[in-house]
Amino acid sequence: MNILGFLKINNYAFIFFLASVFCYNSVIASGMLVYIDGTSSSGKSTVSRLLIDELNKDSIKPFEHRSDDNFDNYEYKKSKGLLTDDEESEASTVVEDDNEDDDPLDEYLYYLKDLVHEGNNVVGEVAIRDKDDMRIFKRILGNKQRKVIEHFYLAMVFCPLKEIVRRVEKRNRSGDKDEKRSIYQAVWQFAHMFKVTKCKTKKTIDSYTKKDLEKILKSLKQELIVENKKKHKKDEKKDDIADILTTMRKALSPKKGRVAYLEPRFAHDLVVVNKGNNGAQQIAKIICSAVKQHSPSFFKKVAASRPVAAFV
Helix, strand or coil: CCHHHHHHHHHHHHHHHHHHHHHHHHCEEEEEEEEEECCCCCCHHHHHHHHHHHHCCCECCCEEEEEHHHCCHHHHHHHCCCCCHHHHHHHHHCCCCCCCCCCCHHHHHHHHHHHHHCCCEEEEECCCCCHHHHHHHHHHHECCCCECEEEEEEEEEECCHHHHHHHHHHHHHCCCHHHCCCHHHHHHHHHHHEEEECCCCCCCCEEEEHHHHHHHHHHHHHHHHHHHHHHHHCCCCCCCHHHHHHHHHHHHCCCCCCEEEEEECCCCCEEEECCCCCCHHHHHHHHHHHHHHHCHHHECCCCCCCCCEEEC
């Protein structure tokens, strides 16, 4: 073999080696991620905790629950050497930061990806609230066309808006500061995660009347009035209640007639509808069964069938 032929063969071998390394780093089958999507107060956190118990009954390697609530953005960035000088300086002077505008979704998703690539089985949960969140989600965790995690299951826990508002009001009456939620946050997420269609389709997961919507907006208005009074005492800028109500009404009103039909804006492997009948355990079992069918190699046993959609 001449020198030119030898170099040509070795170039091909080198290219093959680089491609192998890239594929290995891009898709690692050592762990699995089950991601639970849903609006605030839809029940996704309760379902996620129960899902861990269901999965671990038959899993070869245990699943761990990693919520954004117990995710420490600072510690993660520090462990990866991603902290800037300003962040290091702030950390040394600030004991606690309750800035609600700080939304480290990128770091949380990278955190989940790293855990799975290290061989862990993980159940994660946080709302994919709008198109920007979905772009971040696909960029970091991939999709069916561009796999970053080989064994990845995306499920949604859907709760009707009327039931969500009832849950938020009940939580806020409890007096527990940690349980306090915002109707505005829930309604805003709902308007961005679901779209209203003119008629019922195969993707329709719920419906409500114009009268139901006005009752929900009335509860939202009452919350905004109370919040504006608090802001007045603190000399903070008040919300424009009329504008907020107009925006929400436009987004959620029926497109035709008196009934609004809802469907998710983004595709999921499974959508489970939580009607609020204390069915969190049943929902967890439904998702568990679907996950087992999706990735049977992670379990000792395989569920008999995979549900396409479920209503509880």
